[in-house]
Amino acid sequence: MSVKRDSIGVGVSVGAAGVAFGSVAIAGHFTVAQACVLSLLLFSGASQFALVGVMSSGGSPLAAILTGTFLGSRNGLYGTRMASILKNRGWRRVVAAQITIDESTGMAIAQEETDQQHTAFWFTGFAVFFFWNICTFLGAVGAKAIGDTAAWGLDVVSPVVFIAVLWPRLTTRNLKLAALAAFTWALCITEVVPSGVPILTTVAIAVFVGWK
Amino acid sequence: MSSKWIAVLVTGVLCFILKYVGHSIPAKWLERPRISRITTLIPIVLLSALVGIQAFTTQTKFTVDHRLSGIIIGAGSVIAKLPFPVTIILAMAASAITYRLKI
Numbered sequence: 001m002s003v004k005r006d007s008i009g010v011g012v013s014v015g016a017a018g019v020a021f022g023s024v025a026i027a028g029h030f031t032v033a034q035a036c037v038l039s040l041l042l043f044s045g046a047s048q049f050a051l052v053g054v055m056s057s058g059g060s061p062l063a064a065i066l067t068g069t070f071l072g073s074r075n076g077l078y079g080t081r082m083a084s085i086l087k088n089r090g091w092r093r094v095v096a097a098q099i100t101i102d103e104s105t106g107m108a109i110a111q112e113e114t115d116q117q118h119t120a121f122w123f124t125g126f127a128v129f130f131f132w133n134i135c136t137f138l139g140a141v142g143a144k145a146i147g148d149t150a151a152w153g154l155d156v157v158s159p160v161v162f163i164a165v166l167w168p169r170l171t172t173r174n175l176k177l178a179a180l181a182a183f184t185w186a187l188c189i190t191e192v193v194p195s196g197v198p199i200l201t202t203v204a205i206a207v208f209v210g211w212k
Numbered sequence: 213m214s215s216k217w218i219a220v221l222v223t224g225v226l227c228f229i230l231k232y233v234g235h236s237i238p239a240k241w242l243e244r245p246r247i248s249r250i251t252t253l254i255p256i257v258l259l260s261a262l263v264g265i266q267a268f269t270t271q272t273k274f275t276v277d278h279r280l281s282g283i284i285i286g287a288g289s290v291i292a293k294l295p296f297p298v299t300i301i302l303a304m305a306a307s308a309i310t311y312r313l314k315i
Contacts, residue, residue, distance in 0.1 A: 013296075020300060034220050041224030046255060051223055053266050061219040065226065067262075068219075071255055072227035079234020080242050088235070097231040150311050153304030156282030159266040160290075160303040162259045163283075167290045169256060178253055179260040186261035187268055195272050199261040206253035211246065 003116050004123050010103050011127020017161070018132040021048055022139025024158045027149035028056030032140040039136040043129060044101060046165060047071040049158050054196050063196020070203060078105040085109075085117050099125030178209045282307025 018039060025035035030052055038048045051068040055061070079100050085108060088096050104125035111117045146152055170176045182205050186198035193201075234242075242248065267283045269275055286303030294302070 017296065030216055030220075034216055038220050038224065041221070042227050044227055046259065047223065047227055050258065050262055051219060053262055055216060055219060057265055057269060058271055061215040061222075064219040065223045067258060068223040069226045069230070071258055072223070072230055073251065074255055075227065076230035076234035077242055077248075077251055079231050080237060080239040083235040084239055086235075093235050094232065097235045098228060100231050100234065150278070151308060153282055153306070153308035153311070156267070156279050156286060156303050156307040157300060159263045159279075159283060160286030160300060162263045162266075163287050164290045164296060164299055166256060166259050166263070167287075175253070175256055179256050182257035182260040183264040186264045187274060190265060190269050190272050191274060198265060199258060202257035202261045203254060206250055206257045210250035210253045 003111065003119050007107055007120050007123035008127045010107060010124050011129075011131050014103050014128050015131020015133075015135050017045065018135030019139035019142070020157050020161060021045065021052075021132075022136040022141070023143035023146075023149070023154050024049060024139075025052050025136075026140050026143035027154040027157075028052040030056075032137070032144060035140040036133070036137055039133045042068065042072070043098060043132070044072050044075055045132075046162075049161060050199075053158055054199060057195055059196030059199075060194065063194075063200055067196065067199055070200075074102075075100050078102070081105060082108065082121060085114065086121065096121070096125075099129055101125070101128065103128050174209055178205055181205050181209075278307055278310035281310040 021039065022035050025038065026032070038051065042048050042051070047068040050071050051064045054064040054067050079097060082096065082100055082105055083093075086096055099122075104121050107124040108117045108121035111120050143149055143154060146154075149155060166179060170179055182202035185202060185205065189201075190198045242251070267279050270277070282303040285306040286299055289299035289302050
């Protein structure tokens, strides 16, 4: 019982951040419909914020697609982990794949018994999906009503969300150095290459640091 | 169809395919140490670069403006482990105040 309650609790608190995404999408000159389709179809916070961020700073659709997809690749890794627990086939695998994200995977692997792992995965996945989508819509409609989004501080929401996501993950010296190198690299080349390129090219830093 | 719709739909479909493929291939393919180190690093470098671009550029030009106060307050709140909604609201307030004061 407490697994279900905890899973729904995660869904509510994570889903609420959908308000931030919806408003950031509008601030980045996306439409309410585009914000909602991103949350329904892409359903991966970092990829969604990045896609909007790349295009609203002038990047090409290709740069946005590549950045969003690279960031979404993490969910593929979670998929292999969850498949060994869920053992789904057919349409259940399709649904499970769509709700495979940080939170559903994290809640599932935190459980000890297989039954509870299943419960945690499905409840967390559906709860986050439900609240994230509703909150995206509310945030987008709200931001639309506001008008000048910079006057309400909406232009710092996206980078601050990324800082909040990044900071707890920088657990080793190598990870901290890679983050600093990527940040510095992007700002050093932003004026001399097309928009989107400063972000995408940092994948080379990941390969270089991770190779050894 | 606008370029934004193309990016929205193509990224959505590609990311779903990645998730589905993940559910369909043997786990051991992706558990090699080098692969897992690189896949851990990829989101970290991309997001770090995005923080820089979104906080300190305007149309690809390096810019320091009202956003700096929001970034400093936001980063400070994250390091102080304040709750996520509080962090976001403080950062927004700092940036909005600086913007309205035309500093």
